Amino acid sequence: MNGDTERDCMACGLIAGTEPLPGGTVLTTDRWVVEHCVGPLGLGTLVVKPIRHVVHVADLAAEETGELGPLLQRVSAAVTTTMNPEQVYVCLWSHAGAVPGHIHFVVQPALKDDLDRHSAYGPALQMAMFDAGIVPDGAAVEEVCARLRKALAAQ
Numbered sequence: 001m002n003g004d005t006e007r008d009c010m011a012c013g014l015i016a017g018t019e020p021l022p023g024g025t026v027l028t029t030d031r032w033v034v035e036h037c038v039g040p041l042g043l044g045t046l047v048v049k050p051i052r053h054v055v056h057v058a059d060l061a062a063e064e065t066g067e068l069g070p071l072l073q074r075v076s077a078a079v080t081t082t083m084n085p086e087q088v089y090v091c092l093w094s095h096a097g098a099v100p101g102h103i104h105f106v107v108q109p110a111l112k113d114d115l116d117r118h119s120a121y122g123p124a125l126q127m128a129m130f131d132a133g134i135v136p137d138g139a140a141v142e143e144v145c146a147r148l149r150k151a152l153a154a155q
C-alpha cells in the first residue's frame with residue numbers, strides 16, 4: 001500500500017490510525033508528524049512526514065517548509081540523545097516501487113553495531129538493512145518511543 005493517491009497511501013493510513021503503528025505518534029506539530037519507522041532501518045529510526053498528502057518536496061506549502069528545518073534538527077537531536085549513534089542520517093527517497101509516494105524524511109541513528117554487523121555505512125548500510133529485513137520488536141519500539149518523547153519534551 002504505497003499508492004500515489006491519498007486513499008491508497010500507507011503514510012496517510014499510519015497518520016489516520018487505519019494502519020498499525022508500533023510506538024504510536026511520537027510528535028505532532030501544526031503540519032508535520034513524527035513516527036517510528038515501520039521498516040527494517042533499526043530501532044530508534046524516526047520518520048518525519050507532512051500531515052498533508054504531499055508527494056514531492058517541491059509541492060510543500062510555505063508553512064510546511066517553514067517548520068521543516070527546525071523540526072529535522074529537533075528530531076535529530078532527540079535521536080542523538082536517545083540512541084548515542086556515530087552519526088544521524090537524514091534522507092528522503094519516497095519512491096516505493098519506483099512510484100513517487102507521500103514524502104517522509106528518515107532520521108536514522110547510524111549505530112556502531114549496525115555498521116559492524118553489515119560492514120557498511122551510508123546508503124549501503126540502508127540497503128543492507130533492507131536486504132536483512134529485520135523489523136524491530138514492537139515492545140522495544142514502544143520503549144524507545146517513550147524515551148524519544150521524553151527527549152523531545154526536554155528540549
Ligand SMILES: [Zn+2]
Binds near residue numbers: 006009052
Ligand atoms: Zn499520504
